[in-house]
Amino acid sequence: MSNPLPPIFDHWRNRYLLMRHGHSEANRQGLIVSAPEKGVSAYGLSAQGERQLAECVTQWRWPLPTRVVHSDFLRTTQTAQRVADAFGLEMTADVRLRERHFGELDGEADRYYPEVWAQDALSGEHCYRQVEALSSVAARLEAVIAEWEAAVANETLLIVSHGDPLQILLTALSGRPLTEHREQPALAPASITLIGARAMA
Template sequence: MRAPVYLVRHGQSEWNVLRLTQGQTMHPPLTATGREQAAAAAEVLAGELAGPARLLTSDLTRAVETARIIGDRLGVEPVPDARLREQHLGALEGRAYEDSWAQAELHDWSDPELPMAGGESVAAVRRRLAAVLTELDPTEPTVLVSHGDAIRSALAHLEGHSMTDTPWVDVPNGSISRWDGTA
């Protein structure tokens, strides 16, 4: 049996509250609620992990802040990895959610290689998350702090879903998804 992988979505950011599409926008920090969500995730992880774990994080501010809170609780230094970033959403970044959703309605989701709004394709996100997951030591519990779409891509990869037949998974701020090698 392999050691578990924990995929943690960053806590609520200021742009989540403002309902602005973040994608790979670097700077939106956590809100007070986001810091509380990160602390709650840290407590759950502390209760789950019997010993040391590896902690990797997206290098975007909201993820780094979340990882630091988790790392402080677990006594582990977070290691940034840009491959854990959110999907690059091109021209949608900084726009209101409603504008982004309207644009998403026009996107051809049957083609996983098609970039979103001049940004990154679903397939590209999946490949970079798969690369991270492939490099993990299966004997070492690992916590990955990332983003909603990136976590959906990672879970689809881990569960063996095809690029075009991936079920929607809700990934709320501060949530933890655990995978231990079983589907």
């Protein structure tokens, strides 16, 4: 599934394929897995996620990536690996692409997400139940993009992260208040959103 955005970032030196990981064991079990103590070594792709990635690489419809950068959680690492293997690319892990930390709700049922999102709509700085603030998530993901913009040019980078962080990033890049991140179209597992330079080979 693709989530096309208008190519409004023409001043950028690169383009970016923002990819949410495929359907995971956390998704299958309906759990919030946001702490690295759990997410780095467990809760990888589900069987459904593996099917999504197999279909994604065999029916690739986006520009070919030149680099793969990913969160070090197992579900994102496995997602990145499937694409990297398909195109013969090396991978770079970056902890700043990790899932938003959901504090006291880590390990709880995913039915608690709306409770956090309701707080998000009120403040980009809240730490309700020790959940990571929207401003913190936006800052670390924007820093990843900024560093690659400074380091390379005319490349297509696949950035593999998680649903909430990517929606927050897209909201920040659009110049909208972070409190509106849930107004972004939801990013489905294994979906890709293309942003960045428009006129590139």
